[in-house]
Amino acid sequence: MSLLFRDIGGASPTPAGSVVCIGAFDGLHRGHQALIGRARGRARELGLPLVVLSFEPLPREYFMAAEPPARLLLPAAKLAGLAALGVDVIGLLRFNPAMVAMPAEAFVHEVLVAKLHAREVWVGPDFRFGHRRGGDVALLERMGGELGFSTHGLPLVEAAGERVSSTAVRAALAAADFPRAARLLGRPYAIPGRVVRGRQLGRTLGYPTANLRFGGRRPPMQGIFATWVHGVGDRPMASVSSLGTRPTVNGTEPLLEAHLFDFAGDLYGRRIEVEFVARLRDELKFDGLPALVEQMDRDAAEARALLAAAAPARAIAETPCPAGAPSHSLSPTTP
Structure with missing residues:
Protein backbone atom coordinates (compact mmCIF):
# COMPACT_ATOMS: atom_id res chain seq x y z
CA MET A 1 0.00 0.00 0.00
CA SER A 2 1.38 3.42 -0.95
CA LEU A 3 1.11 6.25 1.56
CA LEU A 4 0.29 9.79 0.44
CA PHE A 5 1.18 13.05 2.16
CA ARG A 6 0.56 16.62 1.00
CA ASP A 7 2.37 18.83 3.51
CA ILE A 8 5.85 19.21 4.94
CA GLY A 9 4.76 19.32 8.58
CA GLY A 10 3.78 16.39 10.75
CA ALA A 11 5.42 13.11 11.59
CA SER A 12 7.91 11.52 9.26
CA GLY A 37 13.20 2.08 -11.52
CA ARG A 38 16.82 2.83 -10.58
CA ALA A 39 15.78 4.41 -7.29
CA ARG A 40 13.41 1.53 -6.54
CA GLY A 41 16.24 -0.94 -7.08
CA ARG A 42 18.44 0.94 -4.62
CA ALA A 43 15.63 1.20 -2.08
CA ARG A 44 15.10 -2.55 -2.21
CA GLU A 45 18.86 -3.19 -1.85
CA LEU A 46 19.02 -0.94 1.20
CA GLY A 47 15.77 -2.22 2.70
CA LEU A 48 14.30 1.30 2.70
CA PRO A 49 11.02 2.72 1.40
CA LEU A 50 11.01 4.51 -1.94
CA VAL A 51 9.59 8.05 -1.78
CA VAL A 52 8.59 10.12 -4.81
CA LEU A 53 8.20 13.87 -4.28
CA SER A 54 6.12 15.85 -6.75
CA PHE A 55 3.98 18.98 -6.66
CA GLU A 56 0.39 20.05 -7.25
CA PRO A 57 -0.19 22.26 -9.09
CA LEU A 58 2.88 21.69 -11.21
CA PRO A 59 5.32 24.61 -10.82
CA ARG A 60 4.88 25.71 -14.44
CA GLU A 61 1.10 25.70 -13.99
CA TYR A 62 1.51 27.92 -10.92
CA PHE A 63 3.80 30.45 -12.61
CA MET A 64 1.93 30.40 -15.94
CA ALA A 65 -1.62 30.44 -14.57
CA ALA A 66 -2.94 32.66 -17.38
CA GLU A 67 -1.58 30.35 -20.10
CA PRO A 68 -0.70 27.05 -18.39
CA PRO A 69 1.18 24.35 -20.24
CA ALA A 70 -0.76 21.30 -21.38
CA ARG A 71 -1.16 18.64 -18.71
CA LEU A 72 -0.46 14.99 -19.59
CA LEU A 73 -1.67 13.31 -16.38
CA LEU A 74 -4.21 14.50 -13.84
CA PRO A 75 -3.25 14.08 -10.17
CA ALA A 76 -5.32 10.93 -9.54
CA ALA A 77 -3.84 9.21 -12.59
CA LYS A 78 -0.31 10.21 -11.58
CA LEU A 79 -0.82 8.85 -8.07
CA ALA A 80 -2.14 5.55 -9.42
CA GLY A 81 0.74 5.35 -11.89
CA LEU A 82 3.37 5.99 -9.22
CA ALA A 83 1.83 3.35 -6.98
CA ALA A 84 1.87 0.87 -9.86
CA LEU A 85 5.59 1.55 -10.34
CA GLY A 86 6.25 0.33 -6.81
CA VAL A 87 6.53 3.67 -4.98
CA ASP A 88 6.00 3.20 -1.25
CA VAL A 89 5.39 6.82 -0.20
CA ILE A 90 4.17 9.67 -2.42
CA GLY A 91 4.62 13.29 -1.42
CA LEU A 92 2.32 15.42 -3.57
CA LEU A 93 3.39 18.71 -2.04
CA ARG A 94 1.16 21.76 -2.30
CA PHE A 95 2.90 24.24 -4.59
CA ASN A 96 1.79 27.48 -2.97
CA PRO A 97 3.38 30.81 -1.98
CA ALA A 98 5.15 29.21 0.98
CA MET A 99 6.70 26.55 -1.24
CA VAL A 100 7.64 29.15 -3.87
CA ALA A 101 9.46 31.23 -1.24
CA MET A 102 11.35 28.30 0.31
CA PRO A 103 15.09 28.48 -0.41
CA ALA A 104 16.68 25.34 -1.82
CA GLU A 105 18.77 24.88 1.34
CA ALA A 106 15.63 24.98 3.51
CA PHE A 107 13.97 22.39 1.28
CA VAL A 108 16.90 20.07 1.84
CA HIS A 109 16.85 20.55 5.61
CA GLU A 110 13.08 20.51 6.16
CA VAL A 111 11.90 18.02 3.56
CA LEU A 112 14.73 15.69 2.57
CA VAL A 113 16.37 15.44 5.98
CA ALA A 114 13.84 16.25 8.72
CA LYS A 115 10.74 14.84 7.00
CA LEU A 116 12.11 11.93 4.98
CA HIS A 117 15.52 11.10 6.54
CA ALA A 118 16.83 10.64 2.99
CA ARG A 119 19.79 8.31 2.48
CA GLU A 120 19.85 8.72 -1.30
CA VAL A 121 18.27 11.37 -3.56
CA TRP A 122 17.61 10.65 -7.24
CA VAL A 123 16.82 13.35 -9.81
CA GLY A 124 16.61 13.69 -13.58
CA PRO A 125 18.81 15.73 -15.92
CA ASP A 126 18.74 19.52 -15.56
CA PHE A 127 16.99 19.27 -12.17
CA ARG A 128 16.47 22.59 -10.36
CA PHE A 129 14.50 23.36 -7.19
CA GLY A 130 13.87 25.93 -4.48
CA HIS A 131 13.25 29.68 -4.57
CA ARG A 132 14.14 31.12 -7.96
CA ARG A 133 15.37 27.62 -8.93
CA GLY A 134 18.43 28.19 -6.78
CA GLY A 135 19.09 24.52 -6.09
CA ASP A 136 20.68 21.99 -8.43
CA VAL A 137 22.53 18.68 -8.36
CA ALA A 138 25.74 20.38 -7.20
CA LEU A 139 23.94 21.85 -4.18
CA LEU A 140 22.41 18.46 -3.35
CA GLU A 141 25.82 16.81 -3.58
CA ARG A 142 27.43 19.42 -1.33
CA MET A 143 24.69 19.40 1.30
CA GLY A 144 24.30 15.64 1.11
CA GLY A 145 27.98 15.22 1.97
CA GLU A 146 27.38 17.29 5.10
CA LEU A 147 23.99 15.84 6.06
CA GLY A 148 24.44 12.17 5.26
CA PHE A 149 22.78 11.44 1.94
CA SER A 150 24.15 10.77 -1.53
CA THR A 151 22.84 12.32 -4.76
CA HIS A 152 22.36 10.54 -8.07
CA GLY A 153 21.43 12.16 -11.37
CA LEU A 154 20.08 9.97 -14.15
CA PRO A 155 21.45 10.70 -17.64
CA LEU A 156 19.18 11.50 -20.55
CA VAL A 157 16.92 8.71 -21.77
CA GLU A 158 16.31 8.35 -25.50
CA ALA A 159 13.68 6.51 -27.52
CA ALA A 160 14.40 5.88 -31.21
CA GLY A 161 17.15 8.51 -31.03
CA GLU A 162 14.94 11.20 -29.48
CA ARG A 163 15.38 12.67 -26.00
CA VAL A 164 12.47 11.60 -23.81
CA SER A 165 10.76 14.49 -22.05
CA SER A 166 7.29 15.69 -21.15
CA THR A 167 7.78 18.54 -23.62
CA ALA A 168 8.43 16.04 -26.43
CA VAL A 169 5.32 14.06 -25.47
CA ARG A 170 3.20 17.22 -25.53
CA ALA A 171 4.57 18.08 -28.98
CA ALA A 172 3.78 14.60 -30.28
CA LEU A 173 0.21 14.75 -28.98
CA ALA A 174 -0.36 18.26 -30.31
CA ALA A 175 0.66 16.95 -33.74
CA ALA A 176 -1.54 13.84 -33.26
CA ASP A 177 1.58 11.70 -33.74
CA PHE A 178 0.37 8.91 -31.47
CA PRO A 179 3.09 6.38 -32.44
CA ARG A 180 5.77 8.91 -31.43
CA ALA A 181 3.95 9.65 -28.18
CA ALA A 182 3.74 5.92 -27.45
CA ARG A 183 7.50 5.50 -28.04
CA LEU A 184 8.24 8.29 -25.57
CA LEU A 185 5.72 7.16 -22.99
CA GLY A 186 6.34 3.46 -23.28
CA ARG A 187 2.60 2.92 -23.81
CA PRO A 188 -0.21 4.44 -25.90
CA TYR A 189 -1.50 7.77 -24.66
CA ALA A 190 -4.76 7.42 -22.77
CA ILE A 191 -6.86 9.50 -20.37
CA PRO A 192 -8.33 7.63 -17.40
CA GLY A 193 -11.11 8.88 -15.18
CA ARG A 194 -14.51 8.34 -13.63
CA VAL A 195 -17.55 8.88 -15.85
CA VAL A 196 -19.55 11.94 -14.81
CA ARG A 197 -22.96 13.26 -15.81
CA GLY A 198 -23.03 15.86 -18.55
CA ARG A 199 -25.89 17.76 -20.16
CA GLN A 200 -27.04 14.52 -21.86
CA LEU A 201 -27.27 16.41 -25.15
CA GLY A 202 -25.48 13.61 -26.98
CA ARG A 203 -28.20 11.15 -25.98
CA THR A 204 -30.87 13.36 -27.56
CA LEU A 205 -28.77 13.58 -30.75
CA GLY A 206 -28.36 9.81 -31.01
CA TYR A 207 -24.78 9.83 -29.70
CA PRO A 208 -24.76 9.16 -25.94
CA THR A 209 -21.32 9.70 -24.46
CA ALA A 210 -19.27 8.72 -21.43
CA ASN A 211 -17.87 12.00 -20.12
CA LEU A 212 -14.56 12.56 -18.32
CA ARG A 213 -13.62 15.95 -16.91
CA PHE A 214 -10.05 17.22 -17.25
CA GLY A 215 -10.05 18.91 -13.87
CA GLY A 216 -9.88 22.43 -15.25
CA ARG A 217 -6.41 21.77 -16.64
CA ARG A 218 -5.43 22.33 -20.23
CA PRO A 219 -5.45 19.06 -22.21
CA PRO A 220 -2.49 18.33 -24.51
CA MET A 221 -4.69 18.31 -27.63
CA GLN A 222 -8.17 19.05 -28.87
CA GLY A 223 -10.32 17.63 -31.62
CA ILE A 224 -12.26 14.55 -32.65
CA PHE A 225 -10.54 11.17 -32.37
CA ALA A 226 -10.90 7.48 -33.08
CA THR A 227 -10.46 5.81 -29.69
CA TRP A 228 -10.60 2.61 -27.69
CA VAL A 229 -12.41 2.65 -24.34
CA HIS A 230 -11.05 0.31 -21.68
CA GLY A 231 -12.86 -0.70 -18.52
CA VAL A 232 -16.37 -1.38 -19.80
CA GLY A 233 -16.16 -5.05 -20.77
CA ASP A 234 -13.66 -7.82 -21.22
CA ARG A 235 -12.27 -6.18 -24.36
CA PRO A 236 -11.59 -2.56 -25.36
CA MET A 237 -14.55 -0.98 -27.11
CA ALA A 238 -14.32 0.99 -30.35
CA SER A 239 -15.44 4.58 -29.99
CA VAL A 240 -15.32 8.09 -31.37
CA SER A 241 -14.36 10.82 -28.89
CA SER A 242 -14.36 14.58 -28.63
CA LEU A 243 -11.83 16.38 -26.46
CA GLY A 244 -12.39 20.11 -26.13
CA THR A 245 -14.82 22.79 -25.08
CA ARG A 246 -17.79 21.98 -27.39
CA PRO A 247 -18.06 25.37 -29.15
CA THR A 248 -21.34 24.57 -30.94
CA VAL A 249 -23.12 24.44 -27.56
CA ASN A 250 -21.03 27.25 -26.03
CA GLY A 251 -19.06 25.04 -23.68
CA THR A 252 -16.13 26.43 -21.70
CA GLU A 253 -14.59 23.63 -19.62
CA PRO A 254 -12.47 21.00 -21.40
CA LEU A 255 -14.38 17.72 -21.50
CA LEU A 256 -13.62 14.31 -22.96
CA GLU A 257 -16.76 12.73 -24.46
CA ALA A 258 -16.52 9.14 -25.73
CA HIS A 259 -19.32 7.56 -27.77
CA LEU A 260 -19.00 3.77 -27.58
CA PHE A 261 -20.18 1.99 -30.70
CA ASP A 262 -22.90 -0.65 -30.31
CA PHE A 263 -23.16 -0.15 -26.55
CA ALA A 264 -26.21 0.52 -24.42
CA GLY A 265 -25.79 0.86 -20.69
CA ASP A 266 -25.23 3.16 -17.73
CA LEU A 267 -21.58 4.03 -17.15
CA TYR A 268 -22.02 6.81 -14.58
CA GLY A 269 -19.44 6.43 -11.82
CA ARG A 270 -17.48 3.77 -13.74
CA ARG A 271 -13.72 4.19 -14.06
CA ILE A 272 -12.71 3.95 -17.71
CA GLU A 273 -9.68 4.79 -19.83
CA VAL A 274 -9.83 6.36 -23.29
CA GLU A 275 -6.93 5.39 -25.56
CA PHE A 276 -6.29 7.66 -28.55
CA VAL A 277 -5.67 6.05 -31.94
CA ALA A 278 -6.08 8.72 -34.64
CA ARG A 279 -7.15 12.33 -34.94
CA LEU A 280 -10.08 12.83 -37.32
CA ARG A 281 -10.44 16.62 -37.39
CA ASP A 282 -10.33 19.87 -35.45
CA GLU A 283 -13.05 20.83 -33.04
CA LEU A 284 -15.39 23.14 -34.97
CA LYS A 285 -18.36 25.38 -34.26
CA PHE A 286 -21.32 24.35 -36.42
CA ASP A 287 -24.28 26.45 -37.49
CA GLY A 288 -26.84 24.57 -35.44
CA LEU A 289 -27.38 21.03 -34.16
CA PRO A 290 -28.51 19.44 -37.47
CA ALA A 291 -25.17 20.34 -39.08
CA LEU A 292 -23.38 19.00 -36.01
CA VAL A 293 -25.22 15.66 -36.21
CA GLU A 294 -24.38 15.30 -39.91
CA GLN A 295 -20.70 15.74 -39.10
CA MET A 296 -20.97 13.35 -36.15
CA ASP A 297 -22.33 10.72 -38.53
CA ARG A 298 -19.28 11.18 -40.76
CA ASP A 299 -16.93 11.11 -37.77
CA ALA A 300 -18.45 7.89 -36.46
CA ALA A 301 -18.19 6.18 -39.84
CA GLU A 302 -14.55 7.21 -40.22
CA ALA A 303 -13.67 6.08 -36.70
CA ARG A 304 -15.36 2.71 -37.22
CA ALA A 305 -13.39 2.15 -40.41
CA LEU A 306 -10.07 3.10 -38.82
CA LEU A 307 -10.60 0.93 -35.75
CA ALA A 308 -11.82 -2.04 -37.76
CA ALA A 309 -8.39 -2.13 -39.39
CA ALA A 310 -6.46 -1.76 -36.13
CA ALA A 311 -6.20 -3.87 -33.00
CA PRO A 312 -6.16 -2.16 -29.60
CA ALA A 313 -2.60 -1.29 -28.70
CA ARG A 314 -2.87 -2.83 -25.26
CA ALA A 315 -5.15 -4.69 -22.93
CA ILE A 316 -7.41 -3.06 -20.39
CA ALA A 317 -5.42 -1.30 -17.67
CA GLU A 318 -6.23 0.36 -14.37
CA THR A 319 -3.25 2.72 -14.49
CA PRO A 320 -1.18 4.52 -17.12
CA CYS A 321 1.90 2.41 -16.34
CA PRO A 322 3.49 -0.50 -18.17
CA ALA A 323 1.89 -3.89 -17.95
CA GLY A 324 3.37 -6.09 -15.27
CA ALA A 325 4.04 -3.28 -12.80
CA PRO A 326 2.90 -4.11 -9.25
CA SER A 327 -0.49 -2.82 -8.18
CA HIS A 328 -0.82 -0.74 -5.00
CA SER A 329 -3.65 1.19 -3.38
CA LEU A 330 -3.22 4.67 -1.95
CA SER A 331 -3.71 5.49 1.70
CA PRO A 332 -3.62 9.24 2.45
CA THR A 333 -1.82 10.24 5.63
CA THR A 334 -2.95 13.87 5.45
CA PRO A 335 -5.84 15.57 3.63
Missing part, protein backbone atom coordinates in the same frame (compact mmCIF):
# COMPACT_ATOMS: atom_id res chain seq x y z
CA PRO A 13 6.47 8.70 7.11
CA THR A 14 9.99 7.22 6.87
CA PRO A 15 11.68 7.57 10.28
CA ALA A 16 14.24 4.84 9.52
CA GLY A 17 15.37 6.51 6.29
CA SER A 18 14.36 6.50 2.62
CA VAL A 19 15.43 6.71 -0.99
CA VAL A 20 13.87 9.79 -2.59
CA CYS A 21 13.05 10.75 -6.19
CA ILE A 22 12.04 14.34 -6.97
CA GLY A 23 10.35 15.71 -10.09
CA ALA A 24 7.17 16.87 -11.78
CA PHE A 25 6.58 13.42 -13.30
CA ASP A 26 3.95 14.69 -15.73
CA GLY A 27 3.21 11.82 -18.09
CA LEU A 28 5.28 9.16 -16.30
CA HIS A 29 7.21 8.66 -19.54
CA ARG A 30 10.18 6.35 -20.18
CA GLY A 31 12.59 8.78 -18.52
CA HIS A 32 10.49 8.92 -15.37
CA GLN A 33 10.14 5.14 -15.39
CA ALA A 34 13.90 4.73 -15.70
CA LEU A 35 14.58 7.14 -12.83
CA ILE A 36 12.02 5.55 -10.53
